[in-house]
Amino acid sequence: xxxxxxxxxxxxxxxxxxxxxxxxxxxxxxxxxxxxxxxxxxxxxxxxxxxxxxxxxxxxxxxxxxxxxxxxxxxxxxxxxxxxxxxxxxxxxxxxxxxxxxxxxxxxxxxxxxxxxxxxxxxxxxxxxxxxxxxxxxxxxxxxxxxxxxxxxxxxxxxxxxxxxxxxxxxxxxxxxxxxxxxxxxxxxxxxxxxxxxxxxxxxxxxxxxxxxxxxxxxxxxxxxxxxxxxxxxxxxxxxxxxxxxxxxxxxxxxxxxxxxxxxxxxxxxxxxxxxxxxxxxxxxxxxxxxxxxxxxxxxxxxxxxxxxxxxxxxxxxxxxxxxxxxxxxxxxxxxxxxxxxxxxxxxxxxxxxxxxxxxxxxxxxxxxxxxxxxxxxxxxxxxxxxxxxxxxxxxxxxxxxxxxxxxxxxxxxxxxxxxxxxxxxxxxxxxxxxxxxxxxxxxxxxxxxxxxxxxxxxxxxxxxxxx
Amino acid sequence: xxxxxxxxxxxxxxxxxxxxxxxxxxxxxxxxxxxxxxxxxxxxxxxxxxxxxxxxxxxxxxxxxxxxxxxxxxxxxxxxxxxxxxxxxxxxxxxxxxxxxxxxxxxxxxxxxxxxxxxxxxxxxxxxxxxxxxxxxxxxxxxxxxxxxxxxxxxxxxxxxxxxxxxxxxxxxxxxxxxxxxxxxxxxxxxxxxxxxxxxxxx
Numbered sequence: 098x099x100x101x102x103x104x105x106x107x108x109x110x111x112x113x114x115x116x117x118x119x120x121x122x123x124x125x126x127x128x129x130x131x132x133x134x135x136x137x138x139x140x141x142x143x144x145x146x147x148x149x150x151x152x153x154x155x156x157x158x159x160x161x162x163x164x165x166x167x168x169x170x171x172x173x174x175x176x177x178x179x180x181x182x183x184x185x186x187x188x189x190x191x192x193x194x195x196x197x198x199x200x201x202x203x204x205x206x207x208x209x210x211x212x213x214x215x216x217x218x219x220x221x222x223x224x225x226x227x228x229x230x231x232x233x234x235x236x237x238x239x240x241x242x243x244x245x246x247x248x249x250x251x252x253x254x255x256x257x258x259x260x261x262x263x264x265x266x267x268x269x270x271x272x273x274x275x276x277x278x279x280x281x282x283x284x285x286x287x288x289x290x291x292x293x294x295x296x297x298x299x300x301x302x303x304x305x306x307x308x309x310x311x312x313x314x315x316x317x318x319x320x321x322x323x324x325x326x327x328x329x330x331x332x333x334x335x336x337x338x339x340x341x342x343x344x345x346x347x348x349x350x351x352x353x354x355x356x357x358x359x360x361x362x363x364x365x366x367x368x369x370x371x372x373x374x375x376x377x378x379x380x381x382x383x384x385x386x387x388x389x390x391x392x393x394x395x396x397x398x399x400x401x402x403x404x405x406x407x408x409x410x411x412x413x414x415x416x417x418x419x420x421x422x423x424x425x426x427x428x429x430x431x432x433x434x435x436x437x438x439x440x441x442x443x444x445x446x447x448x449x450x451x452x453x454x455x456x457x458x459x460x461x462x463x464x465x466x467x468x469x470x471x472x473x474x475x476x477x478x479x480x481x482x483x484x485x486x487x488x489x490x491x492x493x494x495x496x497x498x499x500x501x502x503x504x505x506x507x508x509x510x511x512x513x514x515x516x517x518x519x520x521x522x523x524x525x526x527x528x529x530x531x532x533x534x535x536x537x538x539x540x541x542x543x544x545x546x547x548x549x550x551x552x553x554x555x556x557x558x559x560x561x562x563x564x565x
Numbered sequence: 566x567x568x569x570x571x572x573x574x575x576x577x578x579x580x581x582x583x584x585x586x587x588x589x590x591x592x593x594x595x596x597x598x599x600x601x602x603x604x605x606x607x608x609x610x611x612x613x614x615x616x617x618x619x620x621x622x623x624x625x626x627x628x629x630x631x632x633x634x635x636x637x638x639x640x641x642x643x644x645x646x647x648x649x650x651x652x653x654x655x656x657x658x659x660x661x662x663x664x665x666x667x668x669x670x671x672x673x674x675x676x677x678x679x680x681x682x683x684x685x686x687x688x689x690x691x692x693x694x695x696x697x698x699x700x701x702x703x704x705x706x707x708x709x710x711x712x713x714x715x716x717x718x719x720x721x722x723x724x725x726x727x728x729x730x731x732x733x734x735x736x737x738x739x740x741x742x743x744x745x746x747x748x749x750x751x752x753x754x755x756x757x758x759x760x761x762x763x764x765x766x767x768x
Contacts, residue, residue, distance in 0.1 A: 114748070114751050114752055114755045115748050115751050117730060119728070119729050119730055121728070121730045123745060123748060123751070123752075125752070125755055125756075125759070127766055134595050134596075134648075135647065135648065135649065137597075137598035138598065138599065138600050138649075141598070142742075146742070148742070148746075151752075154767075154768050155766075162592075162595075163596065175596075177596035177597070178596055180596075180598060181596055181597075181598060184598050218765075220763075221766075226647055226649075227646075227647055228645065228646050228647040228671060230647075241671075242646075242647035242671055243647060243671065243674075244647055244648075244649035244652075244671060244674060244675035244678060245649040246649060246675065246678035246679070246741070247674070247675075247678070249742065250741055250742050250745065253742050253745075253746070254742060254745045254746060254749075254752060255752065255756075256745060256752060258730075258741060258744075258745065260728070292583055292641060292644055293583070293640060293641035293644065293667060293669070296641070296667065296669065296670060297670060323645075326641065326644060326669060326670070328670050349765035350765075353764055353765040354765075356764070356765065357763075357765045360762075360763065392583055392585075413580065413581075413582055413639060414582070417581070417582060417583070510587075510592040511592060511593065512592050512593065512595065512596065519615055529585075529587065529645060529646075531585045531587040531588065531645060532587070532588060532610050533587060533588075533591050533609075533610050534587050534592070537591070537593075537610070537615060538615055
């Protein structure tokens with residue numbers, strides 16, 4: 098009998114073009130996603146070397162980081178942003194790459210667009226010059242972020258030079274309680290293993306609570322596997338995956354669908370496959386999570402308190418915590434639920450899919466955000482926005498006092514006009530609470546869409562279980 | 566790519582864990598279509614006050630470290646985003662080598678594409694080098710990639726591990742793309758086979 102393999106091992110083995118003696122491999126890339134921030138220098142490199150794009154048909158570009166989320170008819174007013182977005186359009190035209198421009202209904206955050214179009218499929222290798230490419234792992238695709246030099250390498254050769262990762266399995270057992278979302282599970286895992294816990298590994302999420310998640314929830318989990326330092330996140334494809342894909346515009350069509358399906362069903366890890374490391378989490382024991390510091394590992398249950406650096410034995414960790422609390426303007430021992438907020442951001446590649454908007458809308462329906470709070474919803478794509486409007490979610494949000502915006506990365510990383518002012522505090526459904534991430538001096542608390550909605554109503558961090 | 570064989574320079578101690586790429590180069594500086602000019606914004610939130618004035622206590626603002634060519638950091642350096650603007654900013658400032666207890670994967674990869682040598686050393690050795698680096702302008706370190714050796718200001722040496730292929734590329738300043746294009750026949754063979762076994766990936 099052949100050696101049992103993990104999902105990662107199988108995808109890897111199917112994509113090796115060349116293997117050097119030292120184990121370095123040349124890996125074929127099935128899908129290359131491109132956006133405006135990390136690609137201009139790569140196209141410039143191709144141009145100066147006189148190299149074409151090897152497989153423009155396996156490449157899709159979309160502008161998302163810089164685009165305005167207010168009235169699109171006004172265009173992009175920021176000159177630098179405009180230049181980046183226009184450069185992407187010009188590069189796509191010159192190199193024959195499909196491009197969803199700002200006026201296209203399919204435009205949106207690159208990691209929301211791929212799955213939505215049915216481009217993201219099990220068993221694929223997917224790369225993008227963006228660390229949250231890990232999102233696509235939810236479909237059982239090996240998907241990871243790369244730098245701009247590697248973007249150029251993939252454009253020119255459709256391959257990447259890589260060494261295999263180690264396998265880690267994160268098993269989430271039990272069932273989530275009321276008000277507990279996929280975001281809470283991944284924040285719980287990051288809190289447990291830390292932001293370097295997954296370094297050098299691909300994390301396969303498994304267990305009852307993961308199988309039970311929708312595709313949207315699985316994408317949220319895989320999206321943040323980079324926040325645990327992992328190269329990628331993976332979830333075995335199953336009937337939910339296949340049902341999600343069937344009929345999507347760029348999914349395999351009738352004729353090859355059955356063949357694709359048969360292949361996809363061979364991908365899940367074999368019984369007895371070896372994982373170099375294992376972590377476990379009990380979904381039933383997890384409460385809704387919020388971050389209190391400036392790293393995604395600085396996370397606690399909403400019914401807890403701000404931790405005390407004085408209780409830290411490691412001096413460098415203590416110093417980092419003190420710096421984080423000073424930046425965040427928090428004192429040790431404070432109840433997390435006493436932390437007042439100024440802004441609520443529901444959006445990002447982590448939590449701007451239709452299910453996320455439904456979950457937040459269910460909390461704010463027939464209620465109103467606190468007077469002191471500025472709240473915005475930024476749908477992940479034009480199609481998510483359309484769908485939400487068809488379901489009347491836009492009315493629910495607007496009636497509750499939210500701003501209803503156009504799709505893009507927006508306040509997740511504040512490259513467009515959506516940013517926090519120094520000292521402002523935000524309940525955010527995004528993925529990073531680093532210093533200045535949502536604007537210089539801005540303070541970010543990460544949480545699920547349900548929890549961000551509850552915070553909007555209360556004007557402070559709140560336990561969604563007490564609202565619904 | 567500029568090659569890296571030996572390098573001598575002042576090392577700036579930055580004994581902080583989890584220096585993320587948003588700190589190395591905040592997102593608002595990524596609105597460029599060039600690789601150059603990012604050095605002025607390197608480590609912006611650590612280097613500058615909100616009004617743009619320098620924080621005099623920060624290491625790179627102290628006179629003997631303004632021309633530092635080496636950075637000595639803690640664990641998980643470069644975590645977060647995939648932005649290659651992070652190594653571009655380091656390079657533009659003049660940093661050719663980062664020595665740390667550990668690195669985040671994507672950042673580590675990106676260094677090699679830009680002629681920057683990332684070196685991983687155990688905690689006690691980092692602590693000793695950090696202490697040496699604290700002596701300022703007279704604390705010149707020399708890194709010899711071929712020998713995989715660091716010479717500290719007192720003449721002591723220590724060795725480090727590095728992947729042989731990456732070492733080879735860095736020593737010779739090799740262009741990855743050029744190397745891979747030599748394997749174009751293998752790529753074409755792979756594509757032909759994939760077209761048969763996974764035809765849905767082809768138009």
